[in-house]
Amino acid sequence: MIYSSELIKGTLKTIVLKLLADNKKMYGYEITQRVKELTFDKIQITEGALYPSLHSLEADGLVTTETEFIGKRVRKYYSLSATGKTKTKEKVSELADFMETMKFLLDIKTNTA
Amino acid sequence: MIYSSELIKGTLKTIVLKLLADNKKMYGYEITQRVKELTFDKIQITEGALYPSLHSLEADGLVTTETEFIGKRVRKYYSLSATGKTKTKEKVSELADFMETMKFLLDIKTNTA
DNA sequence: TCAAATACATTGGATTCTTATGTATATTTG
DNA sequence: CAAATATACATAAGAATCCAATGTATTTGA
Numbered sequence: 001m002i003y004s005s006e007l008i009k010g011t012l013k014t015i016v017l018k019l020l021a022d023n024k025k026m027y028g029y030e031i032t033q034r035v036k037e038l039t040f041d042k043i044q045i046t047e048g049a050l051y052p053s054l055h056s057l058e059a060d061g062l063v064t065t066e067t068e069f070i071g072k073r074v075r076k077y078y079s080l081s082a083t084g085k086t087k088t089k090e091k092v093s094e095l096a097d098f099m100e101t102m103k104f105l106l107d108i109k110t111n112t113a
Numbered sequence: 114m115i116y117s118s119e120l121i122k123g124t125l126k127t128i129v130l131k132l133l134a135d136n137k138k139m140y141g142y143e144i145t146q147r148v149k150e151l152t153f154d155k156i157q158i159t160e161g162a163l164y165p166s167l168h169s170l171e172a173d174g175l176v177t178t179e180t181e182f183i184g185k186r187v188r189k190y191y192s193l194s195a196t197g198k199t200k201t202k203e204k205v206s207e208l209a210d211f212m213e214t215m216k217f218l219l220d221i222k223t224n225t226a
Numbered sequence: 227t228c229a230a231a232t233a234c235a236t237t238g239g240a241t242t243c244t245t246a247t248g249t250a251t252a253t254t255t256g
Numbered sequence: 257c258a259a260a261t262a263t264a265c266a267t268a269a270g271a272a273t274c275c276a277a278t279g280t281a282t283t284t285g286a
Contacts, residue, residue: 007211009242009273010119018219029233039214049274051235056273073233073282092219098120099212101152106131106205122242122273142264162243164266186251186264 003042012045012053014095017080017088020063025079028054054078062087116155125158125166127208130193130201133176138192141167167191175200 019031026034032045057063062084068075080088132144139147145158170176175197181188193201 001210003207003211003214004123005274006123006242007208009122010117011215012274015215015218027233028235029231033232035218038218042210042214043218046275047233047235048237048276052273055235070233071282075233094116095120095215095219097114097155098116099215101116101155102124102128102208102212105128105148105151105156106208118243119273125243140264141266142262146263159244160264160266161245161268165242168266183264184251188264 001042002044008043008045008049011095012049013057014088014091015043015045016050016053016057017062017084018092020078020080021085021088025066025077027075027077057084114155115157121156121158121162124208125162126170127201127204128156128158129163129166129170130175130197131205133191133193134198134201134205138179138190140188140190170197 015035016031019034020026023034028047028050032047032050035043035045054063058065058078061081063078064081066077066079068077128148129144132147133139136147141160141163145160145163148156148158167176171178171191174194176191177194179190179192181190
């Protein structure tokens, strides 16, 4: 089962930011694979969604980039800026709050972690 | 605090369907007020978002409508069709699953209900 | 060797929401 | 009683965000 794509909307950037917060630096392809793996294939980030999203995070100054060459192939690493770290905490806690509200609204019982 | 609008995207129809499942029949304005009240003003559904959404649910055969007159004013009630009831269960459980996945992904601990 | 995987990126189109506007009736308050 | 606010529907233009498709190129593994 793969979630219908509407659900991803609005959470993609938060997912990416959180991953970067946990991993210091990651490159695009790595992010897609990590998410796929962590969610047991239920969330599959497409490249058409990810790259524009990363570029927009960079344009907003939330992430910085450094390019590396692996053989002849380019690899572009993304890291959180100071602003990005603050923003990540904000977005993660907003999403947590939103999920609590939705749980109440839909009367969903979540499992205890 | 009001959630940033990206978060609502993709969940609006599920919210509406769930409310209709619990309340048999509701009209548009009532839905906006109920959601506002249930979420302590944190989710405010705009009319520009709600009405097109309701119309699309009707076009897809998930809801049926009946018009009533309260004095001279029109009131349009929405109810779930049989298909709508099935679809509601699917969407609510998909959203519940998605929220579990997001909780894991973001390492968010939700409170026990 | 040749398919699959790795790795970047962009473009066109669909969907979905916001903001603004429009119309009209009903109720509350100064 | 006039004016503001609330009730109640609706649409249209524009922004944002994502998907599918496409493109380029290198590397790995069967």
